Amino acid sequence: MIVGLTGGIGSGKSTVAVAFAALGIPYVDADDVAREVVMPGEPALDEILAHFGDGVRLEDGTLDRAALRARIFDAPDERRWLESVTHPRIRQRLEEQLAELCTRAPYVLLVSPLLFESGQDALVARTLVVDVSMQTQRERTLRRDRVSEAQVDAILAAQLSREERLARADDVIDNEADPALLASKVDLLDQRYRYLSSTA
Ligand code: ATP
Numbered sequence: 001m002i003v004g005l006t007g008g009i010g011s012g013k014s015t016v017a018v019a020f021a022a023l024g025i026p027y028v029d030a031d032d033v034a035r036e037v038v039m040p041g042e043p044a045l046d047e048i049l050a051h052f053g054d055g056v057r058l059e060d061g062t063l064d065r066a067a068l069r070a071r072i073f074d075a076p077d078e079r080r081w082l083e084s085v086t087h088p089r090i091r092q093r094l095e096e097q098l099a100e101l102c103t104r105a106p107y108v109l110l111v112s113p114l115l116f117e118s119g120q121d122a123l124v125a126r127t128l129v130v131d132v133s134m135q136t137q138r139e140r141t142l143r144r145d146r147v148s149e150a151q152v153d154a155i156l157a158a159q160l161s162r163e164e165r166l167a168r169a170d171d172v173i174d175n176e177a178d179p180a181l182l183a184s185k186v187d188l189l190d191q192r193y194r195y196l197s198s199t200a
Pocket of ligand 1: 007008009010011012013014015016112140141144175176177178179180
């Protein structure tokens with residue numbers, strides 16, 4: 001059984017995933033896989049460089065992600081082209097990694113900020129949303145990352161709203177409070193998922 005773990009920027013997905021890992025539940029992080037498919041030697045990187053030119057290539061041959069972001073910002077056709085190159089490869093690699101982990105755990109997590117937006121929810125049996133207020137998302141992201149308030153707001157605007165995400169969730173974990181309180185909530189969900197996977 002695969003559980004999709006999602007939530008907006010800075011909501012606490014990684015923190016929750018680590019709490020599940022402490023109980024022996026492995027996870028695949030969709031952001032990591034998205035970075036893997038454009039590493040040097042990967043066909044997607046060659047296609048992107050051929051399309052956008054050397055302006056999106058750093059000196060060491062890796063992708064200049066900031067330059068690429070600038071090229072697709074406000075350019076929906078370019079964004080769609082980029083997604084048509086990367087998304088199928090991300091999907092295939094996610095499926096491979098999840099299938100491998102499924103052979104050695106009762107259930108596994110797919111951690112993805114854009115689980116619903118990208119259609120990756122089609123890969124999972126259930127969805128778990130990490131929920132905090134937008135104000136908390138903003139504060140925690142600004143504390144963690146070197147980004148401006150305007151950048152955080154742009155990311156928030158590009159993601160599903162809190163209400164839309166909650167409406168699509170099978171399960172919700174509230175991460176507004178102290179992280180020490182997460183363990184018992186994760187424990188309860190873990191029991192539920194172990195039970196569900198044993199009866200699936
Ligand atoms: P992103 O999608 O932006 O990568 P995320 O959803 O994976 O983020 P985390 O990285 O787990 O979120 O958490 C965001 C920040 O908030 C981190 O610095 C983390 O340590 C902190 N954090 C997580 N949960 C709590 C909490 N309950 N109380 C205070 N800080 C928290």
